[in-house]
Amino acid sequence: MVKSGKQARRSGALAGSPSHLMHRALQLSLDIYTEEAGPDGLTQRQFAVLEAVSQKSGLTQTDLVRATGIDRSTLADLVARMTTKGLLDREQSTLDARAKAVSLSAAGAAALDAARPRVEAADKRILALLPKGKRAGFLTLLADLAAAADAVPDKAQAMARETKKAQKEARKAERLAKKAAKSEKPSRVAKGRKS
Structure with a gap:
């Protein structure tokens, strides 16, 4: 359980650190979630996966990464365990032969229905x-942060494309410079011989 009260309040760098404060808030929210879910309830990540799959059946694991924000390797392990527990079904995707499509099993639907009131x-x-007056703003800020997190892969891809384009242009300029240098050398040599 997260420490609270006067002992946990700090001043200085930690008091003004968004990453630290968000970590503390995450700890508190996960503690509350765990208490409400109960010892046999779904974890927060399991709930997120089941909820995402319930919204659209046949998602691939890549789709689930986008929908939940869970990193790829953690999600792959999570889906495998949830499939073993009978909460999810996996089959070959009709859209991508390399991917597995995930759907909600009957047990997964029942677990999700039981978890929703607890969540x-x-x-x-x-x-x-x-x-009360700050709750809507708080949710808006969290949604803004989540949207920024969702945009990171797109920004990274755009930056990678720009970097690749710049490298290609640099190689082209280098080849042109070498070509120009080669064409200048014979004329210098020729000038040197005339003297």
Whole structure:
């Protein structure tokens, strides 16, 4: 459980560190989630996967990475364990022969239905920690941060394309410079012989 109260309050660098404060808030929210879900309940990540799959059956693991924000290797392991537990079904994707499509099993649907009220209770407890007037703004800020996180892969791809383009242009300029240098050398040699 996260320490609270006067002992946990700090001043200095940590008090103004968004990464530290968000980590502390995450710890608190996961503790609340775990209490509400119960010892046999779904983990927050399992719930996120089941909820995403319930919205659109036949998602690939790449689609699930985008939908949940869970990193690829963690998600692959999570889906494998959830398939073994009978919460998810996997079959060959009709869109991509290399990918497996994930769908909700009957047991997964039942687990999701049982988890939804618990997750809602956890969310209400978390929001109740804030003054009513700040809750909507808090959710908006969290959504903005999540959107920024979702945009990172797109920005990284765009940067990689720009870098590749710049490298290609640099190689082209280098070849042109070498070609120009070669064409200048014979004329210098020829001038040197005339003297």
